[in-house]
Amino acid sequence: MRQIKQNIYSVGAIDFDARLFDKLIPLPDGTSYNSYLIKGSEKTALLDTVDPTKTNVLLGNLEKLGIEKIDYVIAHHGEQDHSGSLPDILKRFPNAKLVTNAKCKDILANLLEIKDDRFVTIEDGGQLSLGDKTLQFVFLPWVHWPETLGTYLKEDKILFSCDFFGSHFAASSLFVEDESAVYEPAKRYYAEIMMPFRRQINSNLEKLKNFQIEIIAPSHGPVYKKPKFIMDAYKDWSSDAVKNEVILAYVSMHGSTAKMAEYFTAALIERGIGVKQFELSAVDIGKLAMAMVDAATIVIGSPTVLAAAHPLAAYAAFLANALRPKTKFASIIGSFGWGGKMVEQLASMIPNLKAEILEPVLSKGEPKENDFAALDRLADEILAKHKELGIIK
Numbered sequence: 001m002r003q004i005k006q007n008i009y010s011v012g013a014i015d016f017d018a019r020l021f022d023k024l025i026p027l028p029d030g031t032s033y034n035s036y037l038i039k040g041s042e043k044t045a046l047l048d049t050v051d052p053t054k055t056n057v058l059l060g061n062l063e064k065l066g067i068e069k070i071d072y073v074i075a076h077h078g079e080q081d082h083s084g085s086l087p088d089i090l091k092r093f094p095n096a097k098l099v100t101n102a103k104c105k106d107i108l109a110n111l112l113e114i115k116d117d118r119f120v121t122i123e124d125g126g127q128l129s130l131g132d133k134t135l136q137f138v139f140l141p142w143v144h145w146p147e148t149l150g151t152y153l154k155e156d157k158i159l160f161s162c163d164f165f166g167s168h169f170a171a172s173s174l175f176v177e178d179e180s181a182v183y184e185p186a187k188r189y190y191a192e193i194m195m196p197f198r199r200q201i202n203s204n205l206e207k208l209k210n211f212q213i214e215i216i217a218p219s220h221g222p223v224y225k226k227p228k229f230i231m232d233a234y235k236d237w238s239s240d241a242v243k244n245e246v247i248l249a250y251v252s253m254h255g256s257t258a259k260m261a262e263y264f265t266a267a268l269i270e271r272g273i274g275v276k277q278f279e280l281s282a283v284d285i286g287k288l289a290m291a292m293v294d295a296a297t298i299v300i301g302s303p304t305v306l307a308a309a310h311p312l313a314a315y316a317a318f319l320a321n322a323l324r325p326k327t328k329f330a331s332i333i334g335s336f337g338w339g340g341k342m343v344e345q346l347a348s349m350i351p352n353l354k355a356e357i358l359e360p361v362l363s364k365g366e367p368k369e370n371d372f373a374a375l376d377r378l379a380d381e382i383l384a385k386h387k388e389l390g391i392i393k
Ligand code: FEO
Pocket: 077, 079, 080, 081, 082, 144, 163, 219, 220
């Protein structure tokens, strides 16, 4: 339990040991499930709960604060890492009303079987008085679910932003102390869940211009006392701007595709193009997703297995398609022993990428002189395309 300002507490849980989120996303820096308690002169509100694995931490923090009565529990988001402890909290505080919007109410009613009479449904811009403190609700759809909302505490100019601006970053300090340390976890978080909704992120950033925000308190990671840092980062990530970078995500079985990858990376570097190379059998998909936030071009490298793409290359293509990065160009390199449809299969897996597909390079067996020449041709083409975009200094 830690204090943000007088009568405003962080009562959630820090999970230093968490290493995988949603059985998918690596958490190299752990995470936190932030829950906030606001004591007004007349009413007390709890903003979000915690992951159900940490319910005891939340209940313990409330007990330490001597909280005997909660009037409102605000649910910003239906996902269980924030809502999962709601049933226990509503049981512990039987008179508390559960405040949320209609979409979130529907999700919570279905996920957690919360009865209708516990809910108070609010509208975008609606206000709730705690006496000397006023909560104003701000709908923030698609950060990253459709129902998500935030709360603006008017008197203290604090935005409780839910997943928006969050980071999977377990830190003992309540506030961001070192912006450079939180930048990567915040970008990783954006890449993994926000990036597919870049347009809506932009709209929500625009909407927040109407608020004077001095503190951003997200539902994961430390609290921002200088909101400009994270708001500027989001503006950059969600903009249309791309960088002079190529992501090369590849896997190789017997070394042919690896040789092509090595040659191709060197060819790009020689041309002054940044390269982020990922070997897919040991990849941190968070790092791969982060690279996708900015790179102008993605190239997938695969051998041909059973006449098709290597499953790990297919996984990378599937992930890129799901994350919908703003990538402008894409291509495929790889090899085959006797035949197959690897290129066609991978190309068909990325329809969500609004990227121009550059001519792939495919080697029969070991890459030979003509294959290396083709890789040089692809590197030249990428250079020309990046120049056309004006991203080469
Ligand atoms: Fe942190 Fe979408 O839950």
